[in-house]
Amino acid sequence: MKKRISGLFVVVLAIFMLVLTGCQKNEAQEDRAEADIDWQMISPEKMKEVLEKDSASEYQIIDIQPKADYTKGHLPHSISVPAYPVDTEDLEKLVVDSADQFQDSDKPIYVVCPGGGGGAKRTISLLIDEGIDESRLFIVENGAKKWPYKEDSKLWVSE
Numbered sequence: 001m002k003k004r005i006s007g008l009f010v011v012v013l014a015i016f017m018l019v020l021t022g023c024q025k026n027e028a029q030e031d032r033a034e035a036d037i038d039w040q041m042i043s044p045e046k047m048k049e050v051l052e053k054d055s056a057s058e059y060q061i062i063d064i065q066p067k068a069d070y071t072k073g074h075l076p077h078s079i080s081v082p083a084y085p086v087d088t089e090d091l092e093k094l095v096v097d098s099a100d101q102f103q104d105s106d107k108p109i110y111v112v113c114p115g116g117g118g119g120a121k122r123t124i125s126l127l128i129d130e131g132i133d134e135s136r137l138f139i140v141e142n143g144a145k146k147w148p149y150k151e152d153s154k155l156w157v158s159e
Helices: 002-028 044-053 067-072 088-097 118-129
Strands: 061-065 078-079 108-113 137-140
Touching: 088 118, 108 118, 118 137
Parallel strands: 061 078, 061 108, 108 137
Antiparallel strands: none
16 A cells, blocks of 8 residues: 555656646746847837938838738838737747848837837847847837827828
């Protein structure tokens, strides 16, 4: 009887260890939005100045909103890469596959996501991994949902 209980205890302990190890692997995978990067933010007011004063050839905008949201409205001259929230391998691949559009330049790159947070940070993390200089990358604060200039057709494009 003691041998059976001991054997059962060893089996239960082994299963527990496998489950625990599996959980630790998932927890060890760090969210790219938590990466140790000096996130550069640009306020809507400053972004408005860029759009009004600079030529579109002097900057790039990557908009990661889902296609339906991008169609409802986006900043002019933005490149749609519908990868939000950039939290799966497939969505990350969309960003990585678009990176070549941004590499051969020294222009600032403004990243727009729905809320100006985690999706934009994950995008920037991936672009840095693809060799884009961190100093070129900016997050548009508060994202597309809170863009305050939606009434101005020069600052907001609806399709």
